Structures are given as structure tokens and as C-alpha cells.
Amino acid sequence: xxxxxxxxxxxxxxxxxxxxxxxxxxxxxxxxxxxxxxxxxxxxxxxxxxxxxxxxxxxxxxxxxxxxxxxxxxxxxxxxxxxxxxxxxxxxxxxxxxxxxxxxxxxxxxxxxxxxxxxxxxxxxxxxxxxxxxxxxxxxxxxxxxxxxxxxxxxxxxxxxxxxxxxxxxxxxxxxxxxxxxxxxxxxxxxxxxxxxxxxxxxxxxxxxxxxxxxxxxxxxxxxxxxxxxxxxxxxxxxxxxxxxxxxxxxxxxxxxxxxxxxxxxxxxxxxxxxxxxxxxxxxxxxxxxxxxxxxxxxxxxxxxxxxxxxxxxxxxxxxxxxxxxxxxxxxxxxxxxxxxxxxxxxxxxxxxxxxxxxxxxxxxxxxxxxxx
Amino acid sequence: xxxxxxxxxxxxxxxxxxxxxxxxxxxxxxxxxxxxxxxxxxxxxxxxxxxxxxxxxxxxxxxxxxxxxxxxxxxxxxxxxxxx
Numbered sequence: 001x002x003x004x005x006x007x008x009x010x011x012x013x014x015x016x017x018x019x020x021x022x023x024x025x026x027x028x029x030x031x032x033x034x035x036x037x038x039x040x041x042x043x044x045x046x047x048x049x050x051x052x053x054x055x056x057x058x059x060x061x062x063x064x065x066x067x068x069x070x071x072x073x074x075x076x077x078x079x080x081x082x083x084x085x086x087x088x089x090x091x092x093x094x095x096x097x098x099x100x101x102x103x104x105x106x107x108x109x110x111x112x113x114x115x116x117x118x119x120x121x122x123x124x125x126x127x128x129x130x131x132x133x134x135x136x137x138x139x140x141x142x143x144x145x146x147x148x149x150x151x152x153x154x155x156x157x158x159x160x161x162x163x164x165x166x167x168x169x170x171x172x173x174x175x176x177x178x179x180x181x182x183x184x185x186x187x188x189x190x191x192x193x194x195x196x197x198x199x200x201x202x203x204x205x206x207x208x209x210x211x212x213x214x215x216x217x218x219x220x221x222x223x224x225x226x227x228x229x230x231x232x233x234x235x236x237x238x239x240x241x242x243x244x245x246x247x248x249x250x251x252x253x254x255x256x257x258x259x260x261x262x263x264x265x266x267x268x269x270x271x272x273x274x275x276x277x278x279x280x281x282x283x284x285x286x287x288x289x290x291x292x293x294x295x296x297x298x299x300x301x302x303x304x305x306x307x308x309x310x311x312x313x314x315x316x317x318x319x320x321x322x323x324x325x326x327x328x329x330x331x332x333x334x335x336x337x338x339x340x341x342x343x344x345x346x347x348x349x350x351x352x353x354x355x356x357x358x359x360x361x362x363x364x365x366x367x368x369x370x371x372x373x
Numbered sequence: 374x375x376x377x378x379x380x381x382x383x384x385x386x387x388x389x390x391x392x393x394x395x396x397x398x399x400x401x402x403x404x405x406x407x408x409x410x411x412x413x414x415x416x417x418x419x420x421x422x423x424x425x426x427x428x429x430x431x432x433x434x435x436x437x438x439x440x441x442x443x444x445x446x447x448x449x450x451x452x453x454x455x456x457x
Contacts, residue, residue, distance in 0.1 A: 031384060032384035032417065034405070035404055035405050043384055043403070044388075047384075050385065062389065222384065222415055223384065223415050223416055223417075224382075224415060224416065226412075226413050226414030226415075227413055227414070234385075235383075236384075236385075
């Protein structure tokens, strides 16, 4: 299997991730729920994971690193903390349903700062213009999960800070391969999955809290048990119920892997692979590739479509050839609307640190064979 | 040996407290707070020896981790709050 769907979840993990998870299953209980060895071991692992994430993402207080089930979970906490019905919220045109569905559910007034694909200056100008009307919050993804477009989030965050507007960053596609620094962004919240670029297992995510959050779940925390409201301190305020210790143990190893490799090394490798795929695919007749004119504007995600061929059929064909890609709308109809691909969808190729040039070559050969059918 | 308990609001805060002390060369053990010192039900404490208490309070003050409350573990097994 050639796996090119890492924007959904990375499947090839450093081997120490699975080993740590297996150890946790047999040897870790719930952190903070007892003084015995297995509870202490869980507590030490959870704290080590918070600390490692805090150092990677520029957080001075590790208690502000909260464990979630995935990025969607974290985004829901962030959005429901800051947004009420009727509030004006400015988002980019590249957002995932993890952002837009909660906003619709709440009944927010959604204002889209729309700009052409891979136009970072235009994107920033669109946010500046949209913010002239004020906003209760700004929500922006760092990297489009469909096109790999790297949005100018440092500059957008600066716009927000200057206007004292809370900023929520969706780092689903950037955590682990781009610099994501809370100390530089000053974001109210940064949500990310643990199972993509951080190479942890599915069922893990992190929410970095720059603001005081409202809990989405309520229940036991192993702290302040006499109180019937949730603790007013982090991370307990957001971590009701038993922790996913196998997941956290795996995530810790994934973060350690990313830190030892270096995000810039991972990004460079992924970019090289994506440029190769773009170059080879675009040489095929009838294949339209969505490649950034400037390589620094695109991370390890690439979309393409084939004239006269349904993207889902192409995805199915490649799957049968043992190549895992993702076709369709990628849970991001807003992004496809912005790029003009809503009617057709695209085939998405997304890489990780474990893919090779040879695998991308085989992808192009398979697409070429598909065209000749 | 006489020991003191530094009561922390959360496990994570206790872990930060213990880590700061260990970095300063002060032995510190995390434990669940005895019910006798725990006002809200379920919290964690960091246990340090008497000879390290003054230095520990200094280290924690510098690290921005001021203790909420500190208790002396008495010889009879009771706890006496120390006014900071």
C-alpha cells in the first residue's frame, strides 16, 4: 500500500508510538486518580506529553496544553467558548466543516475573508477588510486540508491582536511541519490533531489555551471533587472523564519524533515530494494540478482533477491499485467553493515524513494508466 | 525526619511544582492530598523535608508557582497549616 492520505491521518508512525501504546495498555491507569504505581506512571506520561507539546508550541505553562479527542473536539471547545448566536465571526475561505458546522449550529454571522488560492497577500488584505466591520472572533486554518495553501496566520494573528479580537487557529495540517508558536501568535486557542503531523494515534488531539475556556464535557476530573461545577483551573476544566492513556503515551512518542527530526526537515521533505508529484502529474494530458506558484506557499498537500473523469472514480481506481488518496470534497466545501472546484471535487495527495520519491512516481504511473483505460 | 506538604490545586500544577524543585536539587514527592488538608475533595500535594522547605518556597516563588497552602506533618500523624 502506498499511503498518500496523511492529511486525514498519518498511518506510518515511528515504531516507538505503537510500542508506547502497548505498554500503556498493560501498565497505565488514570492520571491523578490514585497514588499507586500505575496511576503515577500515567500521570508522569501525561505530564511529559504536555511538557513536550508546550516546548514545541511555545507555551510556558504546560497546564494550558489540554488533551482532546481530535482537532474537531478542540475547535468545538474554542468556538463555543467565544461565539454566541448572532456574533459576527470572520473566517477564511479555506475552512473545514469542523469550523463551519459549529458556527452554523450556534447561529453565528459568518463573514468569509475570501481571496484567490495561493494568494497570501490577497488573503491578508481580505481579512483586514473584513475586520473593519469588527468581529467577535477570527478563525483560520494554517494550511488548507484540500490544497496545502499556507495561510499568512502570523500576520492575521497580528491583525487580531491590534484589534483585540480573539484568534482561533486550526493547526490540523501544520502541527508537526510548520512553526506553530502560541508565544508568537497570541492566539486565544490553537486546536490540532495528535494523529496527523504529530504522528500520534487516532483519538488524540491537543487544544492550546491562551484564553479561559468553557467546558464542553463535564464530569469527574480527580480534583476538587466536592464542587459540583467544573474546576476553574486547567487542564482539569476541560478534561472530564478517564484519559486516553494509550493515545497520550503514543502521542508523546510522536511529538518526541517530530522534535528530534525538526519541523523544518519534515516540511522540506514533504515539499520536495509534493513538487515532484505536481511536476509529474501536470505533464499528463487532461490533468489539472493545483500547485502554488511559489513553493513556500504550499505544504505537503496537493489536489488535482482529471478532465472528464469523476474524482471519486479516480480515487477508487487508485485505491484498487494499492494507492491511498482521498477524493471528493474533503469535508471542506468552503475551500472547494473558494477554489472553484465545488462541482467536481478533487483528488487529494498528502504526504508525510515517511513517503518516498519512488511512491510518488508510482502514483503518476497509476494515473497515467488510468488515463489510457 | 519532619516533612511538609505543599498543597496544589491540580495534579499538573503539583507536577510543575515538583519538577521545579527537582531542577533545584530539592527532593520532592507528589501524592494525593490527605483528606484532612483537602478542602475541596481530591487534590495533590508535594512533600518536601523540613530542611528544604525554606529553599523550596524561594524556588517556587521565583518560578512563579507560589504554594496555595503548606502543612506540617506532625509526629502524631496530624497536619498543621503553616502561615506563609
